[in-house]
Amino acid sequence: MNPVIKAINFRHACKQFDPEKKIEKAAMDLIMKAAHLSPSSFGLEAWRFMVISSDDVKKRLRPFCWDQPQITQASHVIVLMAKPGLTVPSNKYVTQNFKRRGLSDELTKAYIEKYKNHMETEVYPRMTSYAWASKQCYIALANIMTTAASEEIDTCPIEGFEKDGVEKILNIDTNLYEVSVIVALGYRAKEQPERRRFPFDNIVEYIV
Template identity: 45%
Template sequence: MQNKFMDAMNFRHACKIFDETKKISDEDMHFILECGRKSPSSFGMEAWKFLVITNEELKAKLRPVCWNQVQITSCSHLVIVLAGIESLKVESGEVEKRFRRREMPQESLDMYMGLYASHLANTLSSDENIYCWSTRQTYIAVANMMTGAAFIGIDSCPIEGFEKEKVEEILDLDTTKFQVALILPFGYRLNPQSKQLRLPFDEVVEFIP
């Protein structure tokens, strides 16, 4: 099993251009999205949402505000990863709903709510700070989706090069609730592709006795 997982890690790279003639099946795309949905998040808040775009006209409209990157239009499925804002605020009621999914006495719930509010006092002080925190959470889901895709032979390319406000405007997002964290195209590579390059293991890992 280790070899199969490492095969997926070796296969995965930032795909520069996708084969527009090849489309991902509904079953495979559902698997990829489930890898994201099942991902861990701080306090179990799951403050994310995945918008899946296959409409070619909408992809073409987004491409100019995504640094004109060809992956936006050549991919099979374009996933817009959203970071939650409103749902992370204590007053929204969503935080308590998340904690209540686990059966616990009221005193335990009060303790968790208090810990959440106090630990994140600065984080929750503005939408900007919340976005910075929730975006970091989405990257856990993004990594799992990319690895899951690679495991079944599907390519991806995480994209941070986009004009955030313009993307949100095109998608008509209510930015008090969600904001764009990252854009993640999926599809099948069109060869030749660039080689995956990584630093040596010993330069990245240090064991502390």
């Protein structure tokens, strides 16, 4: 079987982790490498990933995550944070981001202009900078889950949390970062339940 599909088949939203089984540092480094290498729109990388293994921090976090047991049973919890402020076209970070491509000044200027136009016409009328930066975080989330699964490590993505409470308990400077999504990682305590998906042809359309 294709190894990526094998990992995707292994992955499920794990509801019960074995609290005794901890993920090795080398495996966490591999998983975080996948997050780090994830693509982002315009290559902005307006994100930061916090990896929590402290039992004390997980315990304090859980009440703000709908009291979901995955938070404390999991070996590690990753908090994916968006950095919406960095995406503002006038921010010098945007300029620096395009400059690092090593293009001519003229092309760099053209890219920045294209970016500004895209944000003003396509993004801002539909969503906040936080929502847009958050969308990028979900790409890293998917890579985290698939890479973990390739190492037979289980995950549960978590959107069931109170953003303000999580940011407060983790002492996050919300002028810079905003929590986008959370993922718990560890080893399953129970067998994976049967997968539920609508039929392939209802979901996938080929235009030829």
